[in-house]
Amino acid sequence: MSNRRVLVAAAFSLIGAGALALPWWRGSGPWAGWEVVGTPVAVVVVALAVAATAGLRSTAGRALLAASGAATASAVAVTVAAWGVTAVPGPVVAGMAALGVLALALAVPAPGRGVLACALVAAVGTAVLPGVPRVPERMVDGPFVRIAVLDADRPLRSGEPVLPASVSEQGSGLGALDGVPVVFGGDGLVVPDASGRARVVARTDGDAVLGVAGGRIARLVGGGALLVTGTAPGDPTRVRVDDVGSVSRVGTDGSVWLHADADPRGSVRRFDLAAYGGVQEVPAVYLPVVTIRDPDDTDGIDLRDVRPTAGGTALRLSDGRLERLAPTSTGIAAQVLAGAADPACGLTSDARSSVLTSTGPITVDADGGIWLAVDGWLARIDPAGGMSAVPSPLPGIPYALVALPDGAIVLGTADALWRLPDATGALADLPPVPTGCVADPPAVGPPVALVPVAHTGGDQLGVPLGVDGRWAGGRIGGGDLAVVSPDGATTTLGPRRDGYLGQVWPDGGGGAWWLEVAGPDEDLLTLVHALPGGDQVRSAPVEHPAAREGSALVPDLGGRPPLLATAVGAFRIDGGAAVRVVDGAIAGGVVRADGRGWVLADGRLMALDGDRVLGPVVASPTRTDVPVAVQLAKGVPPEQLSLGRAAVGLDAGGRAVAVSDGVVLRIDDSGAVAVVAQDPRLDAPFTAEGGLVESVDGVLLRVDLP
Structure with a gap:
């Protein structure tokens, strides 16, 4: 190899190593190349480039240059395969430099076996070194498709191969944002991209998140206050509701039910996340009233079990029954939608005559159908009271469900997000109500x-x-x-x-x-x-x-x-x-x-x-x-x-x-x-x-x- 060619190859080798300092991924960073490829790979690429430059006058110079170019090219190839292509300069500069090194080091006259061997070893060795985060492969469990993996020990940053979320933390949950599922818990909100990688939407500083709706986050902050902020960059929304006692999760209608500290026991107010904008402080007693009960009334509800829904109503799972809560002139009326008292009824085509044991989370789809997990199965209650279920068992115990606008249901388990495409199309009929089922036994005595x-x-x-x-x-x-x-x-x-x-x-x-x-x-x-x-x-x-x-x-x-x-x-x-x-x-x-x-x-x-x-x-x-x-x-x-x-x-x-x-x-x-x-x-x-x-x-x- 001529001296001029050696010098040009060495320059390309140093440029490829230096490109590790450039952005290689756009996320919450952006991320530099050495962060993306991992420290071991970065050390190998830089060491080979320096060694090749230092040994230009030796007989091994050509082999080291080939190894340097091969290592850089391998790092670029593995990263693009694992992370995808983004509009950043790092991989482009590194890849072009690596190709230049290889073209010069392997140019005619035909390279010796030692040069080819060094290039091959460097390429393979770099590819298998740890440090390049890879997205777990897609998994299918019956009709359920795993779209992301959850891991509480992962840092909260975009580009991670798994979503940094824990279902055991206060304020953890699952919602929908712009038609895609969003996981919240810990320190922020994160959504999976098309490949399953994490994309951080917002940071919440460890607050207990109640949910998301319409591009806004509701969370509890110190001092008994409810804080609502926007998820879009530059959104000025910062609405604080003070003097809040107990509060529900964000419902499918984008509201929460809450109790104001100054209200009588058993009273409930409603707060719509979209009702206020800009920077405001709103006392809880200014919010619209769902009901104000007598302080001595015993029919109060635990708002932690309530999920607000359209029309000013809410859903609640209580003692094996699914109830719709609706305000009346005298308080809140509970209508039983599902849940039979008789264990002999089992799971049937009639929701009111179905036994709900081991119930999990609930959600409501765009047609008003109520989805819930029952005994390891995913079931749907239609607005007329009929019940059907997906004939395949759930891939795990769900902690949250969310219905997406495209008709899919996404459920979160302890370690993954699963998607059920065309959820209503996956349903099957349940058996009719068996003979002898006493779903709602008549009263046997007066109240006390x-x-x-x-x-x-x-x-x-x-x-x-x-x-x-x-x-x-x-x-x-x-x-x-x-x-x-x-x-x-x-x-x-x-x-x-x-x-x-x-x-x-x-x-x-x-x-x-x-x-x-x-x-x-x-x-x-x-x-x-x-x-x-x-x-x-x-x-x-x-x-x-x-x-x-x-x-x-x-x-x-x-x-x-x-x-x-x-x-x-x-x-x-x-x-x-x-x-x-x-x-x-x-x-x-x-x-x-x-x-x-x-x-x-x-x-x-x-x-x-x-x-x-x-x-x-x-x-x-x-x-x-x-x-x-x-x-x-x-x-x-x-x-x-x-x-x-x-x-x-x-x-x-x-x-x-x-x-x-x-x-x-x-x-x-x-x-x-x-x-x-x-x-x-x-x-x-x-x-x-x-x-x-x-x-x-x-x-x-x-x-x-x-």
């Missing part, structure tokens, strides 16, 4: 009256002790317990020695019982009786395996030591030992002042007289999880019901009652069982002195039975 008696004010404990409004509270972060009377007066019960502000139970005389756990392996239980005057009586520590399982007590309103309720039976703590009284998994119970008691064991309600078991008063031949209302609708006598989830207590007259799935059974001393009420507001009432008390959002409500 819930009378407010106290407000715990967000106390960490807040356990009702009496229907007169007395309750037990504790200082957050401490172990002291106290009884708060209806007029706000406080009487100390003394400290808990284990420092844990756990459940307490009334003793029937103004005091309370609780359990403390101690011992080297936390396997010692101490039964503590706090008297109304503040004195404490402690049992001897009892070794019991249930201490590790968070044992409970069966309240005894006669002042006697209560029974210890465990998963293997009810025990009497006596003289430092635990003596079994009732076998079975104890789910609740109560003992009256005269010593007569009732406990729920393995779905059966057992009657007691002291420590003597009298036998079952409500027992099914076969244990089942079918709701009580459905069992009654199918003709099961009250005394043969299976009580799956139930609370056991006493009414105002001292008679035993069992509350299961909102149905109230009354049991007299002779063992006769009668249905006396049904009210869905009865979730898990507490046994208190004088009757039952329900707790709703810190409000204690006395349960008055018909």
Whole structure:
């Protein structure tokens, strides 16, 4: 090779190495060449260029020049294949320089084997070095196509081969922006490009993002404020809504439902992301009202479960039912759209007669169809109430769904985004409603009256002790317990020695019982009786395996030591030992002042007289999880019901009652069982002195039975 040719080749080699400092990719950077190809590849390219220039006068100069050109050309080829072509100078300059080096180094006379070998080794070695991020290959799972991979450990920058998103973070989710899916969570919003690479849309500085709509982002910021900003470059939108309490996610209509701090409990307001522009500060109490409820009303909704939809309505999944919430003149009415009470119904062609178990996220398409994940399948409820499903199982457990304008559904799983093209075309019919399905059992009794008696004010404990409004509270972060009377007066019960502000139970005389756990392996239980005057009586520590399982007590309103309720039976703590009284998994119970008691064991309600078991008063031949209302609708006598989830207590007259799935059974001393009420507001009432008390959002409500 002539000296002039060698000098020109060396210049091309240095130009190719220097091009690594130029932009090679346009994203949130732009990214320089050494960032794109990776540090190992950049080091090899620069080292070969320097070595070739330094060794021009040696016999190996031609081989080094060929290796330098081949390495640079290989880096350009691999990068373009992995990242695609963008209008940046780096790859162009590097590629042309590499071709120049190779043309001169391999020019006639025919190159020797050593020169060709060096070029080949350099090209292959550069191609296999780590550092060039590659987009994961497209994957198909039935009709679902993986369009991007999610990884929470990736940095938030455009061009990444996977999307930097975590579904476990506060404010994570999935939405649509300009017709494409957008993932939000962590520090910003990112969308996948056509190849699956990340494109950062906006940064959110770790705020909890509620969603996107119409090119705007809604997020929660410090100080209880809702902040709305634009996603387009130069968008001046910065709307701040102050004094916000609870708030929903952004709905499919581009709005959120929220509660203003100054509003009565249970009130709801609506904020449309598109209603305000520019830089504004809006007090939450200025927003349009969905409903303002009476402060003592118990029908409030948890806005975190609400998804606003078109027409000022919203959707909510609650207790296995899909409901449409709509404002009325008296508040918010809930219309059940899907969700049968009877497990025998299964998934059917009628949404109202379909059982919704293991439900996931929901979304609404352009035709008003509601999409939701049910038991590992993707289903759609049409506006007429018909239900159909995609006959292929979902590729994972979805945390979010979004309907795109082109008719596709995109779902996000723990590690990927999946697209279902032509979603409605992928649906198949579901079976008809089976014979014997009781989707909506008729009411079996009148509702109860819930009378407010106290407000715990967000106390960490807040356990009702009496229907007169007395309750037990504790200082957050401490172990002291106290009884708060209806007029706000406080009487100390003394400290808990284990420092844990756990459940307490009334003793029937103004005091309370609780359990403390101690011992080297936390396997010692101490039964503590706090008297109304503040004195404490402690049992001897009892070794019991249930201490590790968070044992409970069966309240005894006669002042006697209560029974210890465990998963293997009810025990009497006596003289430092635990003596079994009732076998079975104890789910609740109560003992009256005269010593007569009732406990729920393995779905059966057992009657007691002291420590003597009298036998079952409500027992099914076969244990089942079918709701009580459905069992009654199918003709099961009250005394043969299976009580799956139930609370056991006493009414105002001292008679035993069992509350299961909102149905109230009354049991007299002779063992006769009668249905006396049904009210869905009865979730898990507490046994208190004088009757039952329900707790709703810190409000204690006395349960008055018909």
